[in-house]
Amino acid sequence: MTQTSRRAVLAGVGALAAAAAGTRAFAQTGAQTGAQTGAQTPAAPPPRPHVVIETALGAITLELAADKAPITCANFLRYVDAKKFDGQSFYRAMKVLAAPPTGLIQGGAERTSRFPPIAHESTTQTGLSHRDGAVSMARTTPGSATADFFICVGDLSSLDANPFNPGDNLGFAVFAHVADGMDVARTILSSPVSPTKGEDWGMKGQILDPEIRIVSVKRV
Numbered sequence: 001m002t003q004t005s006r007r008a009v010l011a012g013v014g015a016l017a018a019a020a021a022g023t024r025a026f027a028q029t030g031a032q033t034g035a036q037t038g039a040q041t042p043a044a045p046p047p048r049p050h051v052v053i054e055t056a057l058g059a060i061t062l063e064l065a066a067d068k069a070p071i072t073c074a075n076f077l078r079y080v081d082a083k084k085f086d087g088q089s090f091y092r093a094m095k096v097l098a099a100p101p102t103g104l105i106q107g108g109a110e111r112t113s114r115f116p117p118i119a120h121e122s123t124t125q126t127g128l129s130h131r132d133g134a135v136s137m138a139r140t141t142p143g144s145a146t147a148d149f150f151i152c153v154g155d156l157s158s159l160d161a162n163p164f165n166p167g168d169n170l171g172f173a174v175f176a177h178v179a180d181g182m183d184v185a186r187t188i189l190s191s192p193v194s195p196t197k198g199e200d201w202g203m204k205g206q207i208l209d210p211e212i213r214i215v216s217v218k219r220v
Contacts (some may be wrong), residue, residue: 002181003181048063049073050219051076057188069173069174075118076172076176085216085217087111088111089213090211091212092107101189104151105151107214118147120145133152133176133177133185135149137172145197150172
């Protein structure tokens with residue numbers, strides 16, 4: 001487990017403490033179909049890929065917004081197709097509010113080689129948001145994301161890009177949402193954490209102990 005990957009998400013932890021849990025929502029804009037002429041039927045938007053994360057505690061199904069965040073989705077699917085997530089783990093549970101349960105769970109490809117990092121697709125570009133069930137990429141600086149991702153439990157829209165914030169205000173790159181299995185995500189969030197692990201990465205009290213095994217990740 002590398003220091004870089006463990007530090008990969010949430011420089012703005014302070015902002016999360018003020019995030020209120022909202023109703024389940026995932027901000028999306030309508031698919032662009034282009035100009036229509038006459039009585040033509042609008043073209044149906046392309047189907048969104050679905051991926052199942054099979055964990056030791058159950059399955060989480062993701063719907064990828066490939067129409068909104070094509071670079072990030074293609075990168076995630078590259079890891080899926082190469083089976084680099086298989087046998088990995090959810091290793092982090094950051095709890096923000098106890099009731100209703102609010103926070104995030106983070107996992108990734110910790111024990112395998114990684115593909116080069118990808119360009120950052122901010123929420124101002126995609127129109128997506130860190131709402132309940134949103135799936136986003138962990139990163140340090142913009143353009144450093146590789147294989148670590150996190151799932152939001154509750155409203156964490158404070159992680160969206162905000163041009164009015166000082167410093168690095170590009171937020172994190174949402175690319176999917178949980179279509180099924182939020183009960184599993186909430187169970188992982190409430191799982192035991194180590195009181196001492198994570199100190200070197202500024203995540204003390206957030207490292208799952210034991211980590212939750214990712215059995216496999218595959219397209220469906």
